[in-house]
Amino acid sequence: MLPVRKTKRAFYSADAGDGVFTPGKKRRRCLSSPASVSKAGPDLLDTIPDDLVVSILRRLASTSRCPADFINVLMTCKRLKSLATSPLVLSRLSRKAIAVKAQNWSEDAHRFLKRCVDAGSLEACYTLGMIRFYCLQNRGNGASLMAKAAISSYAPALYSLAVIQFNGSGGSKNDKDLRAGVALCARAAFLGHVDALRELGHCLQDGYGVPQNVSEGRRFLVQANARELAAVLSSGNEACSWLTLSQPQAPNQIRGCPLLSDFGCNVPAPEIHPANRFLADWFAVRGGDAPGDGLRLCSHGGCGRPETRKHEFRRCSVCGVVNYCSRACQALDWKLRHKIDCAPVEQDAAGGDGEGNVQVEGNGNGDNVLVPMS
Ligand SMILES: [Zn+2]
Ligand SMILES: [Zn+2]
Numbered sequence: 001m002l003p004v005r006k007t008k009r010a011f012y013s014a015d016a017g018d019g020v021f022t023p024g025k026k027r028r029r030c031l032s033s034p035a036s037v038s039k040a041g042p043d044l045l046d047t048i049p050d051d052l053v054v055s056i057l058r059r060l061a062s063t064s065r066c067p068a069d070f071i072n073v074l075m076t077c078k079r080l081k082s083l084a085t086s087p088l089v090l091s092r093l094s095r096k097a098i099a100v101k102a103q104n105w106s107e108d109a110h111r112f113l114k115r116c117v118d119a120g121s122l123e124a125c126y127t128l129g130m131i132r133f134y135c136l137q138n139r140g141n142g143a144s145l146m147a148k149a150a151i152s153s154y155a156p157a158l159y160s161l162a163v164i165q166f167n168g169s170g171g172s173k174n175d176k177d178l179r180a181g182v183a184l185c186a187r188a189a190f191l192g193h194v195d196a197l198r199e200l201g202h203c204l205q206d207g208y209g210v211p212q213n214v215s216e217g218r219r220f221l222v223q224a225n226a227r228e229l230a231a232v233l234s235s236g237n238e239a240c241s242w243l244t245l246s247q248p249q250a251p252n253q254i255r256g257c258p259l260l261s262d263f264g265c266n267v268p269a270p271e272i273h274p275a276n277r278f279l280a281d282w283f284a285v286r287g288g289d290a291p292g293d294g295l296r297l298c299s300h301g302g303c304g305r306p307e308t309r310k311h312e313f314r315r316c317s318v319c320g321v322v323n324y325c326s327r328a329c330q331a332l333d334w335k336l337r338h339k340i341d342c343a344p345v346e347q348d349a350a351g352g353d354g355e356g357n358v359q360v361e362g363n364g365n366g367d368n369v370l371v372p373m374s
Helices: 050-063 067-074 078-084 107-119 122-135 139-151 155-167 178-190 194-206 214-233 236-241 259-263 274-285 327-341 366-370
Strands: 012-014 021-023
Touching: 050 067, 050 078, 067 078, 107 122, 122 139, 122 155, 122 274, 139 155, 155 178, 155 194, 178 194, 194 214, 194 327
Parallel strands: none
Antiparallel strands: 012 021
């Protein structure tokens, strides 16, 4: 008697009644050749033309809530794997579908992202750009991938390139280009990117890389908050519980939108982009939150960006303990937790860092300047 060979079961099947894919049901193996026609009749999946299957897969790709949603389809059968990995489908993959976890990073994951990039996915372009620039130390290639996404008006890429210009990341302190940073930020802000709006608001208020214009800066900060609130209200069921009294927050505990607490209410914190989550996890896995060689991570937990050279990021002007890649991160972290922790230290302990930017710029009022809605 021949041993029974166990085969992988698929999770998407063609319903005999209407030809619609039904998740959860087991199905027969799908083979395209005539020889595969069993006694029970042909596999109904084979009767659906390729363009219709691709259309369904494109919809699935754009609505996947995690990589597994999509990968399960690849494992179903050769035909679906072939169609699902076509550029038409890969270019539509959602942000969450390509959210590779840092713990699961592998050559296969790298290849998959590269394939998505080649298919024209801006999400993959930006995510792989961030990973190569900050994690794999491939600065040139990472920046060019981000630039590719930025040229297509992908706002997170424009903002990340702005942060790179502000800090001179990947180069020396002489490579800082504040005006280029402001220009990139303005473009991302025009597209509605909240961090870019906030960054631009602070740049205008402080005269950083742009002529000072306090009232215009405040207008951008108000706009950032308004967009943040709108995003929460349109986020569905979670929006029901957003209106709560502002409570003091414990350190290192993200409980609600920090800036809107100025209005006496907390809303769910903005969702962190998977690329930022990847960065934070990548460095947490390797050496306990530090990128090594005396380099520091941005102190805002939702950022994950590391320094690319020593003393690249600016520090809090009062305590000198925390450091940030950008004013937007500083403002968020201030309201989120740092206003509880921040305490003045001895002058010599908070002194120069060798790069002439010992403090986060302010207006002489200490950390108060970091409260955008005051
Ligand atoms: Zn940051
Ligand atoms: Zn401080």
